[in-house]
Amino acid sequence: MEPVPPHAAAFAVLQPLQEELTAMRRKERSLMAAFSLFEEVYTDTRRGEQQPFTLHRGEAAINGALVAAVDTCQEELLTAQPGGGRRADDLAQALERDMRLLARGTRQRTVYQHTVRHHRPTLAYISQITEAGAEVRTLAEVFERLIICDRKVAFIPVSDDRGTAALEVRHPAMVRFLARSFDRDWKRSIPVEDPDSALRPRVIVSDIQRTILQAVVSGETDESIARRLGMSRRSVAEHVRKVSEHLGSGSRAQLGYLLATSGFLPDGPGPEAAGGTL
Structure with missing residues (x-):
């Protein structure tokens, strides 16, 4: 065993690694060039297609x-x-x-x-x-x-x-x-069988009432309900007032509780499910 300068030993160890890195870089450039061609073909193919x-x-x-x-x-x-x-x-x-x-x-x-x-x-x-x-x-x-x-x-x-x-x-x-x-x-x-008629079937009125009252149970305000249903806030308030009187409610919170627990709003559709029109 004879001592040698460190740089000589480093060269002997690092030279194979540098050659391997050089080969990898050449392979990287080759792959990038190939994928670039694929990208052009893909873009040309999709250019004529409608976007989803x-x-x-x-x-x-x-x-x-x-x-x-x-x-x-x-x-x-x-x-x-x-x-x-x-x-x-x-x-x-x-x-x-x-x-x-x-x-x-x-x-x-x-x-x-x-x-x-x-x-x-x-x-x-x-x-x-x-x-x-x-x-x-x-x-x-x-x-x-x-x-x-x-x-x-x-x-x-x-x-x-x-x-x-x-x-x-x-x-x-x-x-x-x-x-x-x-x-x-x-x-x-x-x-809508007769658009010229101002009369609304009973089931229509009942559906609207049920939707309003379900929103009340969910905690929505009159303004929010009116905006979603496309009606005036006054009309929503009037529906709520009539039901409050019918159930003997003294507050909005009590009305929501009574609606949720009294069976006034069953899941089934139709006028009977909402207790008829008010």
């Missing part, structure tokens, strides 16, 4: 995308419109669009909340489109806005402020899920 999800921001962008989708709708248009009566300008735009759609034989089904049955402008719109062949029903429960064209593309709101942004959905599984959700609501909804 597209976010539209702003009312102009949302309306433009909706008009484009509805104007190419050939077989069926499904819409869920929560929030009670609609604005006059929205109804005017919808009427023009829907009449074109119905004229070319496209089936149209729309679900509103029960509260539209006493909103004259919306009833006038419903009367015109039903005469042209559309089907309209109403439901008591609160639901999200939804538009589905030919069960191929759907539009859903991104937030509670529906005019801010909307998501265009083209993923087949998601569109199928949304369409089936609509079909379930449709089966439970009540047809």
